[in-house]
Amino acid sequence: MRVSSPGLVHVVDDDKAVRESIGDLLRSMGYQVTLHGSASEFLKAELPDAPACLVVDVRLPGTSGLELQEYLTRTNIRMPVILMTGFGDIPMSVKGMKAGAVDFLTKPIRDQDLIDAVAAAIRIDQARRRENAQIAQLRQRFALLTPRERQVMALVASGLMNKHIANELSISEVTVKMHRGSVMRKMEAKSVAMLTRIAEALDIQR
Template sequence: MSASLPGFVHVVDDEKAVRESIGDLLRSMGYQVTLHGSASEFLGAELPDAPACLLVDVRLPGTSGLELQDYLTRANIRVPMILMTGFGDIPMSVKGMKAGAVDFLTKPIRDQDLIDAVGAAVRLDQDRRRESAQTDQLRERFALLTVRERQVMALVASGLMNKHIANELSISEVTVKMHRGSVMRKMGCKSVALLTRIAGALDIQR
């Protein structure tokens, strides 16, 4: 974690002593922590736009931890979630893992297990945000291509040679080379392999 962009941890647990103890531990490790006594309380809060993770008790009054997970998934709120569970709730936590939770911790939770899980989850969100920013930048570059350049890019990425692209588009091979060079320059690519990876990332198909 960089000092300029700290990780946030949102703790949702209806037991005040538990969430405050977790909050104290995580703050001592440099995290920014918000504490919530219920799912509805968490959903009513404004989330900072920064790397974060969500630490949620499986059993909550009203909306359960798994119901909160389902809601966030449907709302496309992609914050890595760690489930906290009592021993008897392990099957519920396994269900939560299958639905996308990154980890589950059994109460009483060892400090080091908590620190390790939160660190991994926040790094996961950092990676996701970095990849998302890179994809957004690539989309901006792709938007600068002409219609013909986009056609050529899709065909190059599909593995076609210049002469086959020329036949496909009913243009000369020289024109294909011109468009291909322009695509490589605008997309910041020095190899067809990189262009192919970018096309895959942007879901550009022939």
């Protein structure tokens, strides 16, 4: 089966035959593929803003696959990582999994295992991008709230009733209801439960 929404796969392996073989396989599945012989070569390349993952050998000349993974985490490049490993490198790969790698594949790698791992990694990146886009949209809506509406939203989301919010802010209950209605409309929240989830997503606290 070809993937319905192809992603971009970066392959880093110092063995030319291995990386080209992986590239051919993934291209046949509809993915875009970039091939790199080292971590430094990968880091010099442009990273398009598209769903992507990194397939990297644990043992590389210079910067290792694990060091590259650590660097991406440290610099907040949120790209799912799949580690390739020789049999003797399994303990290293377990360390990589604990650091957030999606999978590690032992060489020689079965085609289906690689295809499955890449599909899972691309799905993870697509989900992350969707979530980021939703958060950005919520932030835009939140920016439209007045300072008072933001206070009311935080208090509603914390579970306070209108009369308690009125006491807390030293305003009338009618004014609270007015602000609350405006908040629900601007944030496109159909219920208090939805508004509470939005507040959690934006890390808004009392």
